[in-house]
Amino acid sequence: MILHEIETAPQSIMEKIQLDRLKQTVKHVHQNVPFYQRIFKKHLITPNDISTLQDLQNLPFTTKQDLRDNYPYGLFAVNRKRIVRLHASSGTSGKPTVVAYTKADIDMWSDLVARAISIGGGKPGEILHNAYGYGLFTGGLGLHYGSERLGMITVPVSGGNTFRQVQLIDDFKPTVICGTPSYVLTIIEKMEELGIIPSTTSLKYGIFGAEPWSEKMRRILENKLNIKACDIYGLSEVLGPGVAQECHEAQDGLHIAEDHFLVEVIDPKTKRNLPEGEDGELVFTSLTKEALPIIRYRTGDIASIWKEKCVCGRTTMKMSRIKGRVDDMIIIRGVNVFPSEIEHQILTIEELAPHYQLLLSKEKNLDSLEIMVEMKEKEVNGAGELLIEKMRVALANQLEQVIKDNCFIAVRAKVVLPGSIPRSEGKAVRIIDKRVPV
The missing domain is CATH 3.30.300.30 (ANL, C-terminal domain)
Structure with a gap:
């Protein structure tokens, strides 16, 4: 199901939207974020220097260390009276990296996750079982708000209490399950322990992420649950889940919400942009965030991007599933x-x-x-x-x-x-x- 016309827009229209929003974002951070004022000045850049999308490559990168160095509120671009939510993750200094959202940011995020769930097979009126953890991490609440925005009946079970997970799936009859692949596999095992055949449940689609998972894991999940298993991508520094989503029709690359994010792939050593189809470090620039817009954020994730019309009908840029990390990050249960x-x-x-x-x-x-x-x-x-x-x-x-x-x-x-x-x-x-x- 295609929620928005923008998902099938011609490239010329998409690029016009992106350029307009990029200009607005650069102006926004230049006026309101001292950190960007300093580094723009250091690189002799002003908002007037952005006249094409290619000019993005002249802007400096933002790193996770920059978020840590400006802890907690140094990168906010709006008055704190407009902030309605904070999310955070741990950091090397013992302090977390903090991200913020205005009401408009939450609305935009909800729309994008609703779009992602739709791409992954969710439909209004059906039931979504959300086994992502709730709290400071963006996964649980991100999927929750998106599910409600799509018009699904949302079961906010969160992670843990696996017996209860099985009971609720059996009782509520959801069609979509969301969670980390490893934890959903644990739910499957609990079903089998209880004498329930997982493939006979009501589930039809799975939206899995927050940790790397292989094609073999996808096949195990699909065969065990008799579902279509799709990957979702996002990170709190850029927004949260909903930045990109794999479609259930093709299951071949994740559709990026290009009207809200500009994506690049760079060589992590030389920092030079790489061509489509070549693996490198993903770099994202937000185009519509108010509270914490981010310019050329180096994610540390290794993937490739390419442009093609998908069998699902969408024309947005695709990214491969994450193939690894530039650094030695460990991911434990999401x-x-x-x-x-x-x-x-x-x-x-x-x-x-x-x-x-x-x-x-x-x-x-x-x-x-x-x-x-x-x-x-x-x-x-x-x-x-x-x-x-x-x-x-x-x-x-x-x-x-x-x-x-x-x-x-x-x-x-x-x-x-x-x-x-x-x-x-x-x-x-x-x-x-x-x-x-x-």
Whole structure:
């Protein structure tokens, strides 16, 4: 179902809309955001320099570090009296990156997610089971508002309590399920434990994202649930879910909401723009955001883009599914966390040494993380075995709580004796991935 004529607009019309909105956005940030005033001045750029879409490449990049450096409100482009919501994610300094929304931003976001759900198979009047987590992350509330905007009956079950998830699917008969692929697979397993054949449920479509997932995982989900499984893309710094969505007709690339975002792909090392079809780092510029417009945001996600008319009839730019990260980000159950963020939390505990490893594994199809970290030598010198063991347990419990409070993920911590972690003459081996690729 095509919600808006813009989804099938000729390229000339789309480019005119994009250029008009780009000019407005550049003017907006130049007038209202000191950060952009400074970097525009540094690069000798004014809003009058934007006369074509190609001029976008002359604008400076924005990075996640810029958001951290301007924590919490430094990148806001409107008076705080107009802000109606904040979302946030964890950061390396222990402080989150904060994004803001005006009422108009929420309305626009709702429209875009409604469009995305429609692209993925959702229809007004049907029921959507939303198993994305609610809270500071954008997934749960983003899909919730979009579902309601589309006119679907929305079940805000959030994540967790898997037995309840199964019960609600059985009772409410939804046609669409939204969540991370790994968690939906856990729901499937719970169904099977309870004697329910997953393929016999009412579900017809799945909209999955917030973590990388393979074609093999797609086939498993589709075969188990007898659904069409589609990918959704977004990130809080740009907006949230709804930036791009895979259509259920083709399942071949995600349609980007080009009337709201300009997308580029760059070589992450040279920062030069790459041609269509070539893998590189995705860069997004928002065109319609009020509270926190963003210019050439480097996402760190690796993908390619291309333009073609899809079998679904849409003509908007497509992007491939995310193929990896420029950096070494770890994604645990839909939550992004960098090893450096974990390291920061480890080093807040005085008794722990900066020698650690992160062990990734699978538990019932969900990613799990174990942190192995050493105690400092001075903590064990002269201490008896019983006291050392008590300290190890207490420190492990403390670290687990610190990580949960600041990185928003549940981990297992194992505190070991000094010298237990292998040393390296080159780069330290921080991540050990024991997961079997799906």
